[in-house]
Amino acid sequence: MIPFNKASITDKEIEYVVDAMKNSKLSGDGKYTAKVYEKFKELFGIENMLLTTSGTTALEMASLLIDLEPGDEVIVPSFTFSSTVNAFMLRRAKPIFCDIRRDNMNIDETKIEGLITDKTKAIYTVDYAGIPCDYDVINDIAKRHNLIVIEDSAQAVGSYYKGRVCGTLTPFGCYSFHETKNYVMGEGGGIVLNDPSYMDRAEIIREKGTNRRQVLKGNVDKYTWHDIGSSFLPSDLLAAILYAQMERFDEILQKRLTVWNTYAEELQPLVKEGLLVLPTVPEYATHNGHMFNIILPTDEIRTKLVAELQKQGINAYICYVPLHSAPMGIKLGYKPEECPVTEDYGARVLRLPLYADMTKEDALKVSAAVSEILHRI
Numbered sequence: 001m002i003p004f005n006k007a008s009i010t011d012k013e014i015e016y017v018v019d020a021m022k023n024s025k026l027s028g029d030g031k032y033t034a035k036v037y038e039k040f041k042e043l044f045g046i047e048n049m050l051l052t053t054s055g056t057t058a059l060e061m062a063s064l065l066i067d068l069e070p071g072d073e074v075i076v077p078s079f080t081f082s083s084t085v086n087a088f089m090l091r092r093a094k095p096i097f098c099d100i101r102r103d104n105m106n107i108d109e110t111k112i113e114g115l116i117t118d119k120t121k122a123i124y125t126v127d128y129a130g131i132p133c134d135y136d137v138i139n140d141i142a143k144r145h146n147l148i149v150i151e152d153s154a155q156a157v158g159s160y161y162k163g164r165v166c167g168t169l170t171p172f173g174c175y176s177f178h179e180t181k182n183y184v185m186g187e188g189g190g191i192v193l194n195d196p197s198y199m200d201r202a203e204i205i206r207e208k209g210t211n212r213r214q215v216l217k218g219n220v221d222k223y224t225w226h227d228i229g230s231s232f233l234p235s236d237l238l239a240a241i242l243y244a245q246m247e248r249f250d251e252i253l254q255k256r257l258t259v260w261n262t263y264a265e266e267l268q269p270l271v272k273e274g275l276l277v278l279p280t281v282p283e284y285a286t287h288n289g290h291m292f293n294i295i296l297p298t299d300e301i302r303t304k305l306v307a308e309l310q311k312q313g314i315n316a317y318i319c320y321v322p323l324h325s326a327p328m329g330i331k332l333g334y335k336p337e338e339c340p341v342t343e344d345y346g347a348r349v350l351r352l353p354l355y356a357d358m359t360k361e362d363a364l365k366v367s368a369a370v371s372e373i374l375h376r377i
């Protein structure tokens with residue numbers, strides 16, 4: 001059986017969680033949360049980061065910090081997880097869906113400007129599959145139109161755009177450390193405040209609208225209500241898991257890349273035969289091996305392939321139903337034809353199993369199964 005995903009947990013993660021429990025620090029902002037911040041600084045030079053309860057709530061915090069108002073428009077790809085869009089819809093802002101690029105399934109930056117109106121306030125980008133969008137172009141558009149860019153880098157921890165790490169490419173980076181991501185804490189996320197002027201308010205929003213973090217830092221002796229906010233900080237027990245994962249940053253990255261590169265090599269002949277298409281990694285990017293996608297010729301072939309792989313104990317996964325044509329998108333009045341490339345890819349993309357403890361032999365087995373089935377069906 002080859003599952004679609006499996007978290008890589010070693011004795012280290014267990015040791016740190018037990019230690020966190022022994023410290024009786026079950027709530028947030030304890031020793032391991034601080035250690036996670038040190039690690040992100042050491043690995044990526046990130047100075048201002050706050051752990052959150054999920055990637056979803058990191059995006060929600062960003063939406064609170066930019067003071068979105070009802071009726072504001074946000075340009076966003078439709079080929080993403082619901083959280084990217086829910087985060088600003090909770091502020092009553094409206095999604096304006098932008099189509100994606102055929103080569104890497106990221107937002108098509110050439111189509112953004114055509115969607116800007118006098119109501120546009122922000123662009124939410126998604127570094128899909130751990131591949132960064134083209135930020136020089138997107139940030140230039142944002143600057144010229146006075147828009148804020150939020151980077152949904154949920155999938156892109158440790159990927160780079162022109163030598164700069166994902167999560168630091170716009171004023172706000174939003175990471176996920178969900179069990180399905182590269183570095184996990186069960187449920188959890190992080191917001192990177194690349195414009196430090198947002199930090200004080202971010203700390204307050206994260207602590208139910210109070211200045212409690214100032215008490216922990218010894219700056220004030222009692223805390224009270226200062227702003228709107230919610231319960232966005234995760235338990236230190238979960239931070240302990242993440243700290244162990246970040247200590248293993250390179251090991252996890254290399255293991256994932258081994259699987260990713262094996263797929264890329266083994267499936268290349270099928271591309272030449274026209275049996276599938278592989279997304280490309282832009283020259284400006286180095287990626288973190290988060291996902292391996294194949295694009296099948298038709299929806300029917302994809303359905304058959306998933307069923308046949310399942311029979312062999314291999315779990316492949318249909319990634320996103322595009323948001324604009326999902327039940328909620330239709331209810332809101334969006335039309336499938338608004339984003340034709342997204343609609344087309346939504347029906348044909350398949351995500352192969354990929355996790356750190358998957359072996360090269362597993363990847364060879366999956367590749368051989370894909371090849372055999374696609375030649376047969």
Ligand SMILES: Cc1ncc(COP(=O)(O)O)c(C=O)c1O
Pocket residue numbers: 054055056057080081083084126152154155175176177178187188189
């Ligand atoms: C692109 C994207 N955004 C946001 C999220 C939400 O992250 P989380 O599951 O940590 O809330 C995910 C995770 O599934 C994601 O893939």
